[in-house]
Amino acid sequence: MKRTISKERLASKSKVGIVLRPSTPEIKNSYLKIKECFEKHNIKVYLERNSANMINEDGIELDTICENVDFLVSVGGDGTLISVVRRSFSYNKPVLGINLGTLGFLTDIRLNELETFLDNLDKDNYRIDSRMMIKGSANLRTFFAFNDIVISRNSLSSMIRIDAKLDGRPFNSYYGDGVIISSPTGSTAYNLSLGGPLVYPLTDAFIVTPVAPHSLTQRPLVLPADFEIEFTISDNQGAVVIVDGQDIYEIEQNQSIKIQIASKKAKLLHRRERNYFEVLNEKLQWGN
Template identity: 60%
Template structure:
């Protein structure tokens, strides 16, 4: 399958929606600095209402914001960007992440790089990368994930038994603490920390990685994203489904969670010079 390396560019750059890291009123001065940089280029910033209230400014509700702006900016870290990417998905808006955290696999733009990026933005020198999104469903409850869907045990003293099907055919039974179904974008998150593979972020694939499996034969596997995957917890030991580390749903005995690729992609706005392999080398200190 040929990879989609870039979406079309923005039609215009006049109004930008801004979401700040929650519960971080200390970002007020940072926001004013960013606002000044864009206003100098005659670009307006509009705050989402919760972010605005946090720094004692005026803002508008998220749905109205998305109808007014050309793209969105997340100011914080990867967690802030993840939450925004899911909320913005239905509006088909590109999202730019300004990194104020430490690791930043997704939010690659620093405050020091922002002035040049704004100039490049106005010169049409940037890229919008399409990122695979997972759709999940438990009974009539539907949700999406940018990074991963995790099935985890509730009780530390018990082991999960999870039966898996791929395209309606029995595939595996997992015994252990749980498992992760990750997108390529999420392969450098929880998946990486439990020994799963790193997958190039513009690939269309699911990464299924067991967490503390009770058998050496249970290994991570990468499968094409055109499969539909089902999981069922077969014992009444208590399980929870975690979406991008931010949303939780109970998964009861014999309930099925269905997972498939979304029909459209999330859009991530990046510097044209951003290179995934350079990010890996920097963040993971490869070669040091």
Template identity: 45%
Template sequence: MKLETAGVLFKPNSKNLISNYLEILNTLKQNNINYILETNSANTIDKEGLEFIKLCERSDFLLCVGGDGTLISTARKAYNFDIPILGINFGKLGFLIDIDQNQFDGFLKKIKKGEFRIDERLMLKLQIENKTYYSFNDIVLCKKSMRGLVDIDATINDKRFNHYRGDGVIVSTPTGSTAYNLSCGGPVIYPLGRGIVVTPISAHSLTQRPVVLPEVFNIKFKSVGEEDIKIIIDGQTSLQLARGEQISISQASKKAKLIHRCEFNYFDILSQKLRWGDYDK
């Protein structure tokens, strides 16, 4: 697969990084890789750009400059285009991105020689009424305020699965297992693995535990309590679920494609970012 034209997106509201953005564009030019700027990103540096849809149609890959949140947002928006994404980390955690600006030039040279890999990450599809949304990390059903509890009935393939009573429930992809899911006691799932993780949030029961389900399952959640429920997709999009309403969550038919170095090691990231396997000597 040849990566000759990059569709470039910058972290929103980040004029403090303009000099870095210009350096990145210059690095692309020096390595004979064409680039097209997304409209909002182009405005950041006073240049012309294309709307996102046209950008995806004319690019071989998307170059996402920012943090994990910027990459997640880009992956969701690019779902219909089946286009690989390369991230350059300017965020705080950088859990999903293994390239920083200092490594960018060297990695572009490897890309020109075909020395890179593309990892495919499972995504989730959420259906509510007649609308469809996609999630890269997780879908959270939670209470709207600090008071009260939510009551949620869950079915799998239209058969009773569970009843959740507490602060809510998290439905996570393997990639998202190290996000909110992990904070609530859920398991770490290898990001290229299969499965959907369902983790209760502060369950009002000693028997509720996280569970890993086959990715082929269709899970439905219905609000059956007095409290309305907030649905949060990847921490970026918020929806409402009223009493008696239902949503359906299943694996999406397409996967997100992330460009990595050939030597990228997930367990090194766990160790560096989350102190995986760390101990006091």
């Protein structure tokens, strides 16, 4: 099958919502430069309220911003972008990541490249990538992950047993520190640090990776995203579910966590020429 670049385009490019990396008030000078750059291109800027409070500016609640802007911008690093994607997911707004540090896996625009990017945006020379999101449900609560959902032991003194089913049929029992269920986007995160596979980010698949398994026969597994995966906690200590490293939920013994592909996808706004394998080469120093 031939891989094609998405032809999706922004319906309008006149309004943008900006979210800043939290707990970094020194980011204000960078924000003012970013705002000036957008306004130079006749794009009205709306600053998210928590970000605004941090730098003593006027701000608006993110939900209100999402209802009114054409796209969103996260300023900081990959963690900030992941948070923005999750918080704005229901509004279906593309998110651009501006990185203020080193090149990220997700945030590929540096501050000194923003002017060039906006010139290209004016010319419709950009790309919108659609990325799979994971839908999880437990205890009548539903949550969405961009990178991964981690089921982890609740006690540092003991391992945890997790029984797994695929479409209702038992397929494995994990015994160790836990299990990671990663999206292809998240394959470069916690999954990678545990020896899990890298999966091209526009693929639809789950990566199930055991954390410190008791048995060496437990290996990472890549599954088509049309499966429903169910994990049941057999350990009497219970477990915790960690969503994108940002939200934590407690799960009791014999309770289950169901994992599915979300019905919608997250959208990332990128330079047209951005190449995933060049990012891997730089971040992972392949060939060095």
